Amino acid sequence: MLKKLFQSFRPPVPGQHHRRTTPEVINKSQHSLQRSQFSRHAVGIVERLQAAGYQAYLVGGCVRDLMLGISPKDFDVATSATPEQVRAEFRNARIIGRRFKLVHVHFGREIIEVATFRAPHSDEDQADSHRSSHNASGRILRDNVYGTLEEDAQRRDFTINALYYDPVNERVLDYANGVHDIRNRLLRLIGDPTHRYQEDPVRMLRAVRFAAKLNFGIEKHTVQPIRQLAKLLREIPPARLFEETLKLFLNGQGAIAFEMLVDLELFEPLFPASAHALEERPNYTHSLISQALANTDLRVKQGKPVTPAFLFAALLWPALPSRVLYLQSQGVPPIPAMNGAAHDLIAEQCQRIAIPKRFTLPIREIWDMQERLPRRSGKRADMMLDNPRFRAGYDFLLLRESAGEETDDLGQWWTDYQDANDSERREMIRELGSRDDGTSAGPRKRKRSGSKRKRDDEQAWD
Numbered sequence: 283m284l285k286k287l288f289q290s291f292r293p294p295v296p297g298q299h300h301r302r303t304t305p306e307v308i309n310k311s312q313h314s315l316q317r318s319q320f321s322r323h324a325v326g327i328v329e330r331l332q333a334a335g336y337q338a339y340l341v342g343g344c345v346r347d348l349m350l351g352i353s354p355k356d357f358d359v360a361t362s363a364t365p366e367q368v369r370a371e372f373r374n375a376r377i378i379g380r381r382f383k384l385v386h387v388h389f390g391r392e393i394i395e396v397a398t399f400r401a402p403h404s405d406e407d408q409a410d411s412h413r414s415s416h417n418a419s420g421r422i423l424r425d426n427v428y429g430t431l432e433e434d435a436q437r438r439d440f441t442i443n444a445l446y447y448d449p450v451n452e453r454v455l456d457y458a459n460g461v462h463d464i465r466n467r468l469l470r471l472i473g474d475p476t477h478r479y480q481e482d483p484v485r486m487l488r489a490v491r492f493a494a495k496l497n498f499g500i501e502k503h504t505v506q507p508i509r510q511l512a513k514l515l516r517e518i519p520p521a522r523l524f525e526e527t528l529k530l531f532l533n534g535q536g537a538i539a540f541e542m543l544v545d546l547e548l549f550e551p552l553f554p555a556s557a558h559a560l561e562e563r564p565n566y567t568h569s570l571i572s573q574a575l576a577n578t579d580l581r582v583k584q585g586k587p588v589t590p591a592f593l594f595a596a597l598l599w600p601a602l603p604s605r606v607l608y609l610q611s612q613g614v615p616p617i618p619a620m621n622g623a624a625h626d627l628i629a630e631q632c633q634r635i636a637i638p639k640r641f642t643l644p645i646r647e648i649w650d651m652q653e654r655l656p657r658r659s660g661k662r663a664d665m666m667l668d669n670p671r672f673r674a675g676y677d678f679l680l681l682r683e684s685a686g687e688e689t690d691d692l693g694q695w696w697t698d699y700q701d702a703n704d705s706e707r708r709e710m711i712r713e714l715g716s717r718d719d720g721t722s723a724g725p726r727k728r729k730r731s732g733s734k735r736k737r738d739d740e741q742a743w744d
């Protein structure tokens with residue numbers, strides 16, 4: 283069944299009918315890649331494996347990105363050597379993974395991932411459940427069936443990710459017309475799209491990620507089944523979805539990725555409560571999330587640190603009010619209602635996307651801070667400035683305002699307060715007077731003076 287699909291993908295080359303596919307070989311003079319553009323450690327691994335008699339290539343994102351003039355995030359190697367054979371060649375190598383066994387070769391902080399050629403799954407393999415297994419909807423649960431280079435190319439996701447670069451003779455092998463699709467800036471799944479998404483629904487998210495990051499179109503057969511299959515994402519382990527979501531939103535094109543996720547109905551299975559808010563209050567919700575992502579994109583492009591907690595705080599914030607109101611309608615007082623709603627919302631979200639504790643805590647703190655920022659009297663404002671989360675809470679307040687939330691100019695007040703000197707600050711607190719709800723502004727010692735606005739690139743946590 284699978285073989286038929288792969289055969290139909292590309293017309294057989296005359297005289298090569300016995301082969302499923304033959305690569306197009308692109309020589310040094312026909313491509314722009316240079317050996318020196320690749321990590322020397324990765325090139326060293328390929329040379330060493332070839333010298334030991336194995337086939338070995340640089341593959342995947344690094345070849346694709348360099349062809350597009352982008353600097354690759356990491357370098358992957360594919361080889362005919364098994365993980366055990368690879369490990370035997372390198373002292374600094376470790377086998378990792380169960381679902382998909384790989385070797386990590388360590389060079390200080392750089393890790394090169396070395397994968398053994400995989401074969402596409404055939405029905406016979408199903409009998410051997412140690413190496414390969416599927417669930418009822420066709421999802422691949424284990425993928426340790428080794429194969430040839432040709433087979434490895436067919437089981438990769440997109441044609442542009444199936445290019446193999448040999449740094450020794452400086453040739454590129456193209457089994458799936460990947461170079462053609464790079465030229466036309468088109469994302470095309472290898473094989474039958476429905477089948478490939480059923481095997482691994484995360485490929486739908488990868489399609490969005492690459493289209494957004496590379497500014498590529500998605501070929502029509504590749505895009506067509508997505509809306510219908512989007513719900514398959516519910517079966518994916520939440521920890522994997524956390525990793526994928528971060529990659530989608532932190533690659534510098536998160537705002538575009540968000541638009542595409544919504545359009546392709548992939549947002550709902552990832553963020554059900556936020557998708558609901560998007561229906562209830564479309565303008566506000568859309569504006570808040572896309573503004574948060576646009577800010578994040580800018581920071582990524584400027585090389586500034588970004589924190590997933592801030593982003594998740596924004597993604598989930600629009601889903602909070604209806605929950606708070608519900609709890610209040612049940613007689614819960616405002617502050618406990620807010621806390622209860624925040625807790626429930628995060629717990630529910632973690633069923634889909636496993637947000638680690640080190641991020642859920644700061645999400646709660648950012649939200650808590652939204653309650654506290656209006657209360658500025660007495661020493662409160664100064665204590666707030668000393669809070670390590672102040673910057674994130676303040677940025678979040680500005681974000682809410684930019685999405686149209688009415689806050690009585692609270693953001694501007696805090697901006698001015700940070701820029702004010704001691705006596706100006708005292709005056710600002712006095713002016714709040716009876717408008718404020720808190721304790722009276724008595725005499726006190728000041729720690730801060732002059733312009734103490736926290737720097738934009740300061741990280742509140744890590």
Ligand code: ATP
Pocket residue numbers: 341342343344355356358437438439440443444482484485
């Ligand atoms: P980047 O590292 O820039 O995010 P990449 O294409 O290198 O992009 P990786 O996740 O590092 O992505 O995967 C390396 C390669 O492994 C891919 O280029 C692709 O060929 C293959 N691959 C990764 N994930 C899948 C998948 N879910 N299905 C099929 N092939 C995959």
Ligand code: MG
Pocket residue numbers: 342343344356357358
């Ligand atoms: Mg990669």
